[in-house]
Amino acid sequence: MPEQIDVQLDQVTKRYEGRTVVDRLSLSVERGTFLSILGPSGCGKTTTLRMIGGFITPDEGSVRIAGEDVTDLPPSARSTSMVFQDYALFPHMTVADNIGFGLRMQRVKRPEARERIEKALSMVGLAGYGRRKPSQLSGGQRQRIALARSLVLHPTILLLDEPLGALDAQIRKQMQFELKQLQTSLGQTFVYVTHDQEEAMTMSDRVAIMRGGVIEQLGTPDEVYDHPRTLFVAQFLGECSSVRGRCEENGSFFSDTLGRLHGRITGVPFSGPAVLCIRPENIVFSPRGAERTDHAFSRPAVIRQRMFKGLNTWLCADCCGERIICEVIGKSALREGDEISLSFDPQNAVIVPDPGEEDPAVSGQEVEA
Amino acid sequence: MSPLLEPVRHRGASNRSAGWLLPLSGWMVIFYLIPLVFIIGTSFRTMVNYQLTSEFTMQNYLAIFAEPLYWKALRVSLLLAVKVVAITTLIAYPLAMVLVFIVPKRWRTFFLILIIAPFWTSYLIRAYSWFIVLGNNGILNLLLKSLGLIGQPVQILYTGTATTIGLVHYLLPIMTLTIYTTLENIDPKLLEAANDLGAGGLRSFFHVILPLSAGGLVNGMMFIYILAFADFVSPATLGGQTERVFPQLIVDAVQWNINWPLASALSIVMVAAIFLVLLVLSLFRNIGSRENGGSGK
Numbered sequence: 001m002p003e004q005i006d007v008q009l010d011q012v013t014k015r016y017e018g019r020t021v022v023d024r025l026s027l028s029v030e031r032g033t034f035l036s037i038l039g040p041s042g043c044g045k046t047t048t049l050r051m052i053g054g055f056i057t058p059d060e061g062s063v064r065i066a067g068e069d070v071t072d073l074p075p076s077a078r079s080t081s082m083v084f085q086d087y088a089l090f091p092h093m094t095v096a097d098n099i100g101f102g103l104r105m106q107r108v109k110r111p112e113a114r115e116r117i118e119k120a121l122s123m124v125g126l127a128g129y130g131r132r133k134p135s136q137l138s139g140g141q142r143q144r145i146a147l148a149r150s151l152v153l154h155p156t157i158l159l160l161d162e163p164l165g166a167l168d169a170q171i172r173k174q175m176q177f178e179l180k181q182l183q184t185s186l187g188q189t190f191v192y193v194t195h196d197q198e199e200a201m202t203m204s205d206r207v208a209i210m211r212g213g214v215i216e217q218l219g220t221p222d223e224v225y226d227h228p229r230t231l232f233v234a235q236f237l238g239e240c241s242s243v244r245g246r247c248e249e250n251g252s253f254f255s256d257t258l259g260r261l262h263g264r265i266t267g268v269p270f271s272g273p274a275v276l277c278i279r280p281e282n283i284v285f286s287p288r289g290a291e292r293t294d295h296a297f298s299r300p301a302v303i304r305q306r307m308f309k310g311l312n313t314w315l316c317a318d319c320c321g322e323r324i325i326c327e328v329i330g331k332s333a334l335r336e337g338d339e340i341s342l343s344f345d346p347q348n349a350v351i352v353p354d355p356g357e358e359d360p361a362v363s364g365q366e367v368e369a
Numbered sequence: 370m371s372p373l374l375e376p377v378r379h380r381g382a383s384n385r386s387a388g389w390l391l392p393l394s395g396w397m398v399i400f401y402l403i404p405l406v407f408i409i410g411t412s413f414r415t416m417v418n419y420q421l422t423s424e425f426t427m428q429n430y431l432a433i434f435a436e437p438l439y440w441k442a443l444r445v446s447l448l449l450a451v452k453v454v455a456i457t458t459l460i461a462y463p464l465a466m467v468l469v470f471i472v473p474k475r476w477r478t479f480f481l482i483l484i485i486a487p488f489w490t491s492y493l494i495r496a497y498s499w500f501i502v503l504g505n506n507g508i509l510n511l512l513l514k515s516l517g518l519i520g521q522p523v524q525i526l527y528t529g530t531a532t533t534i535g536l537v538h539y540l541l542p543i544m545t546l547t548i549y550t551t552l553e554n555i556d557p558k559l560l561e562a563a564n565d566l567g568a569g570g571l572r573s574f575f576h577v578i579l580p581l582s583a584g585g586l587v588n589g590m591m592f593i594y595i596l597a598f599a600d601f602v603s604p605a606t607l608g609g610q611t612e613r614v615f616p617q618l619i620v621d622a623v624q625w626n627i628n629w630p631l632a633s634a635l636s637i638v639m640v641a642a643i644f645l646v647l648l649v650l651s652l653f654r655n656i657g658s659r660e661n662g663g664s665g666k
Contacts, residue, residue, distance in 0.1 A: 055561055075565040082565045088558040092580045101576070105567035153566070 004031040005067070006157050006189040007052055012061035014047055021047045023213035024061070029157070029206075034183050034190045036200035039210035040236070046161060048210070049193045053159050054078045066156050076105075081150035082159045086166060087142045089134040095121070095145050096130030102153045120148040123182070140171040147179075151188070158183075160192045164199065176202050197237050201225065209233050229267035231352045234277040241283070241324045247274035247351050257320040261297050263349040273354035280327035282348040285315055285340045298343035303334050317342055405640075412633035419627060429634035439618060439635070443642060446598055446615040449529065450646075453536045453597040454590050460537070461544035462586070466578075468545075469552040470560075481549070484542050496535045496606040503531050503607070527609035535603035540596055544589045551585025552578070587654040591647055598643050615639050 007029040014022040022044040029035045037045040050056040051063060054075040062071045070078050081102070089098050096117050103113040121127050124144035134142055143163060150158055163179075164172045180203045183190050194200050200207050201221045208218045209232075217224050217233045228234035231242065245255030249269040253276050254260045263276055288300070301319035313332040317324050319342055326342065334340060412429055414421050433439050468480055487495060502508045505522040513519045525531050555578060563573040601616040608614070619639070622632035 053565065055565075075561070076567045076569055080565075082562070084558050084562060086556075086558065088556065088562040090559060090562070090577060101563070101568075102566035105572065149566070 005029065006031045006033075006065065007191060008064040008067075009048070009052070010062045010064070012048070012051060012058045012063065014044075014051065014056060014058050021213055022051070022058070025214060026061075027208065027215060027218070029189060029191060031189055032187045034180065034192065034203055034205045036192045036194060036204040036207045037210055038194055038197060038200040038207055038236070040195060043210040044213040045193045045195075045210045049082075049159050049161055049191060052157070052191060053080050053082045055082075079156040080159055081153055081155035081157075082161065083143075083146050083150050083163045085162045087134070087146040089142055089145055089149070091134055093134075094130060095126070095132050095134065095137070098134065098145060099130075099149045099152050102149065106153070116152050120152040123151065124148045125178075139167050140175060143167065143175060144178075147182075151182075151186070155188075157189045157191055160190060162194050163192075164194075164196075172199075179203060201237070209236060226350075227266035228277065228350060228352060231275050231277065231355050234350060234352060239280050239325055239327075240277045241280070241322070243276040243278075243322050243324075244354060245274060245276060247271060251351060253349075253351050255322075257322045258299060261346045261349070263346050263351045265351045267352065270353060273356075274351050275354050277350045277352060278324070278344055278348065280314065280325045283324060283326040283342055283344045285317060285326045285328070285332075285334060285342050287334070288339050288341055290341075294345075297346050297349075298341050301340055301342045303336055303338045303340060306332065306334065306336055308332075408633045408636055411630050412637050414630045416628055416630055421629065429631050430638075432631070433634055433638055439615075439638075442613055442615045442618050443638070445529070445612050446639075447642065447646075449532060449536070449604075449614060450594050450598040452533055453540065454593050456533065456537050457540050457544040457593050458586070458590060461541055461548050461589070464545050465548035465552050468549055469555075481546075484545050487538070488542055492539055492602055493606070495538065496602050499531065499535055499538070499607055500526065503534065526607065529608060529612045531607035531609075532604045532612075532614075535607045536597050536600060539600075539603065540593050543596075544593050547585055547589035547592065548582065551582040555581050584654060587650055591650055594646060594650070595643055599639065615642075 005028045007027065009025055009027040011024045011026055012022060013020065013024050025044075025048060027048075037048060039045045047056060051058050052065070054063075054070065054073055054077070057072065062069055064070065065078060065080060075082070090101065093101070099117045099120050100113050103116060108116070117130065118127070121130055124147055126141060126144055126148070129137070129141070129145075134145065137145065146163070160179075164175050167175060176199060179190075182188075183203075192200070192203065204221055206218065207221055207224050208215045209224060210216065211232055217229050219227070224233060225237050228237065234240050235242070243255050243258055245253055245258070247253045247263075247265065248271045249265070251263050251265050251269075252260065253263045253274060255276065258276075261276075285301070285303070299319050301317040301324065303315055304318050304323075305314075305316035307314040307316075308331060312330065313328045315326045315328060315332060315334055317326065317340060324342055411421065413425050413427070414423070415426055415428060416422070464484075468477060472480055500507065503525040504510070505524070505526070507526070509525065510519070510522040513523065525534075559577055559581070560573055563577045568576060599616055600614075601620060604614040604617055605620075615635070616639070619632050619635045622628050622635055
């Protein structure tokens with residue numbers, strides 16, 4: 001018997017006015033998993049989440065929750081609970097009444113309800129806040145209350161729709177940490193929608209990268225980061241330098257600018273137009289004459305841009321007309337205009353199919369200046 | 370802006386609002402308070418040879434309280450106003466709900482225009498147009514007769530019922546728009562949240578929609594109550610002579626008796642009667658607003 005499957009989407013499709021928002025999407029989530037659905041706006045990630053929650057009925061396909069077909073059931077009849085982006089706390093109720101709303105709907109007896117509300121409050125670190133109104137709380141506190149309101153019902157799956165989107169950076173970081181901790185300690189299944197790759201990477205057990213209504217790749221954060229199967233996935237999950245060329249099925253890659261090298265094909269082996277992707281942390285820039293000898297591949301280049309970011313420095317170099325980015329921990333002695341030699345281990349370079357010029361989202365991914 | 374700052378921003382806004390009140394209070398003084406003081410002053414005078422005397426007297430008030438005709442009119446007006454408030458609310462609330470929660474967004478403007486359209490016609494003309502419907506040979510009676518439901522025409526015109534119909538027709542758009550605005554301000558996410566937490570349609574209504582629209586609802590009811598109580602047009606055109614309303618008696622005092630002090634005193638009594646009911650209604654609203662996020666500790 002395999003692990004218990006909490007969510008199972010089977011060939012789910014949703015169209016709006018002839019436009020297909022989610023396209024024959026299948027997905028299963030095992031119990032206790034923190035799954036993030038990651039993608040740019042309009043990729044269908046929120047629609048997918050809302051179909052799991054029952055707010056949207058799919059045009060085709062089925063939704064199963066804990067084995068039960070719930071495709072046509074409303075949210076009130078599903079054992080899912082949603083944490084909304086803007087919290088959606090009832091402004092006319094106290095914090096305790098907000099958390100107790102679901103229990104009241106389930107006709108849970110008052111003493112028991114009170115106890116569960118108290119427990120939920122202390123679970124999110126807001127014990128004693130029960131008598132306040134949502135308007136008296138900060139954004140982070142409201143977010144915690146929304147979380148408590150859902151968790152108090154012990155849902156099979158907790159659905160989170162960009163729940164940290166409205167918070168400022170510092171609180172967001174802290175909430176990411178708390179969310180992950182809570183999820184682990186409860187063993188609760190989370191399906192989390194976000195467009196923030198860092199958020200998805202930090203918290204998730206598994207990440208589904210969506211684009212154009214389909215899941216482009218699904219895997220652990222390490223897998224999708226190190227073994228992206230498409231250029232979109234590679235560029236969406238973090239900075240990477242890309243070089244266009246051609247490849248053979250055995251991983252041999254050739255471009256007019258860099259020449260020939262032997263990289264790694266992470267997806268299905270193929271030959272034809274390809275893009276070589278190299279993460280900034282896998283590239284070394286060395287002053288001319290002090291080349292690394294352990295790297296099989298090196299080329300002369302010139303530093304064009306240098307950005308000091310505190311923890312690290314980003315260097316952007318021109319190598320035979322290609323724009324290559326390198327990340328150095330701390331400060332770098334290299335300056336704009338310096339002649340350097342860039343080198344990397346070709347085994348760290350990933351070869352993906354060339355999507356052509358079709359994709360603005362991909363070409364739009366550049367270093368923020 | 371960070372939601373963290375929201376409580377602070379709230380306090381700031383309430384401080385500023387004191388300044389905004391200045392022009393409003395100027396308006397109130399010129400167009401409400403000063404005329405009211407004049408009317409109060411006049412109500413304690415008498416008229417001799419069509420001239421106001423300067424001596425102070427309680428005579429007008431004593432006359433009013435001693436005259437059963439006025440008591441009856443007060444009762445008729447009060448009942449009429451309450452009836453109109455109840456009927457408009459019962460029609461307007463579901464109508465507004467359909468508009469906000471069922472009608473698709475792109476159709477709403479069209480329906481709103483349909484609701485507002487009667488306002489483009491004079492109220493008097495609208496009142497008279499009911500003659501065609503409610504008269505003894507009107508559309509309604511002809512319809513009922515042709516269906517064989519009645520033998521003789523039913524007397525609707527020149528009764529309290531006709532007055533009520535006229536007033537409801539007149540005030541329905543105002544009430545619908547007031548409730549519509551309140552309902553539209555409810556975040557649809559709240560209803561989704563309620564549904565997600567296990568509330569069906571009916572419980573979502575009682576636990577979320579109704580409490581969140583209570584403020585607008587009570588405001589609308591107050592507004593309708595004032596307008597219905599003080600209205601003269603519908604009773605004078607559609608109503609009969611048997612159930613005369615208080616404003617009609619005021620008009621009588623001005624036009625027939627040319628007794629301005631009496632008319633003034635009657636007006637003061639009417640304002641007081643209206644105010645008393647408003648006071649009770651506003652108590653309800655205060656209870657509501659305390660539940661709806663007044664300041665706690």
